[in-house]
Amino acid sequence: MAGLCYEDLTPGLIIEHPIRRTVTEMDNTLFSALTYNCAPLHIDAEYSKNSIFGQRLVNSMFLLALVN
Numbered sequence: 805m806a807g808l809c810y811e812d813l814t815p816g817l818i819i820e821h822p823i824r825r826t827v828t829e830m831d832n833t834l835f836s837a838l839t840y841n842c843a844p845l846h847i848d849a850e851y852s853k854n855s856i857f858g859q860r861l862v863n864s865m866f867l868l869a870l871v872n
Contacts, residue, residue: 825870827862835866
């Protein structure tokens with residue numbers, strides 16, 4: 805598959821890729837620190853525990869850079 809256009813992406817679409825990587829807490833913490841994104845939703849477990857997500861969220865810019 806050479807690539808997909810935005811219109812080809814659908815919710816729930818699974819794309820298998822030969823290179824896989826597990827995103828860790830340290831990845832999220834380091835990327836947030838590197839980009840000076842000090843939002844507590846990314847780095848503060850106690851704060852995030854009381855959010856609607858119940859845990860810290862991975863920085864969305866890190867995910868975008870990872871899949872790009």
